[in-house]
Amino acid sequence: MTTAAKRAKSLSEDKLQEIVVRSCSGLAEFSACIEIERAVWGSADVDIVPLPLFVVAAETGGQVLGAFTGERMVGFTLAIAGVSGSKPFLHSHMTAILQQYRNQGAGRKLKLFQKQEALGRGIDLIEWTFDPLEIRNAYFNFRLGAIARRFIPNMYGVTTSPLHGGLPTDRLIAEWHLRSPRVRRALAEKRGGAAKLRGKKFERISVPAEFGQIRGTNPEEATRLQAEVRLEFEHWLGRGYAATNIEISDGGAEYLLEPWDEE
DSSP: OOHHHHHHHHHHHHHHHHEEEEEOOHHHHHHHHHHHHHHHHOOOGGGSOOHHHHHHHHHTTOEEEEEEETTEEEEEEEEEEEEETTEEEEEEEEEEEOGGGTTTTHHHHHHHHHHHHHHHTTOOEEEEEEOTTOHHHHHHHHHTTOEEEEEETTTTOSOSOGGGTTOOOOEEEEEEETTSHHHHHHHHOTTTTGGGGTTOOOEEEEEETTHHHHHHHOHHHHHHHHHHHHHHHHHHHHTTEEEEEEEEETTEEEEEEEEOOOO
16 A cells, blocks of 8 residues: 555544444434535425424434534434334435545444434334435445335435436335344444345346436436336335345445245
8 A cells, every 4th residue: 555545544544433323313403404405416405304304303203313523413314203113213315525524434423323322212113215326325225234125216205406416306215123133243243244245146236337427418308217227126026025235336336135925
């Protein structure tokens, strides 16, 4: 490793060490979450999650978690309390990290704190949504041990966020079963469990590597690709399969799906 690389690695580790995650409280901290929300999504006011929802989430069994460096909030997670059948769970509605603090471990720290806080209250399931065409998010989710068995087309409607590019907001539902052997294994493995994929047979769904670039330069092609991926997920998830991992290469990525029974 070169001297410059070592210095960059050291700076990266120092930045990660500075980040502390804790529960947020008070209007000032909830307002700081909204400022990060605006910076990350760039949405018009109509699509901004408003201050009262942060207050309600914190007061009714949800979570408002902040990632801080010193006194400055650099990321947050907002989760809402839910009930499935007779069991409580958390729906993690949004997680956002400021650009300069991404790829430094802040997102993982937020999720691990979220997990421990939920387990401390007897909650062992957290769900959230993600765009199947955002493969970095998918990779992050599967490394946590999440799976996806549900797909909702245009879940939030067409929004004003530049990140969505005027396309339907198709979403997979990530399920994070906190006490499952799968999650325990995933969190214990430093490389995301890639070795465990060998010898298993999967159905595969291909997605492009840089969909955001396609969306920005060729909207018609982006619409076509999104429709193809939607049909594939609806087909396989409708047959009882779950997306359990993703393989990324220079040319694109492939979701790995397998028949799924409850753990």
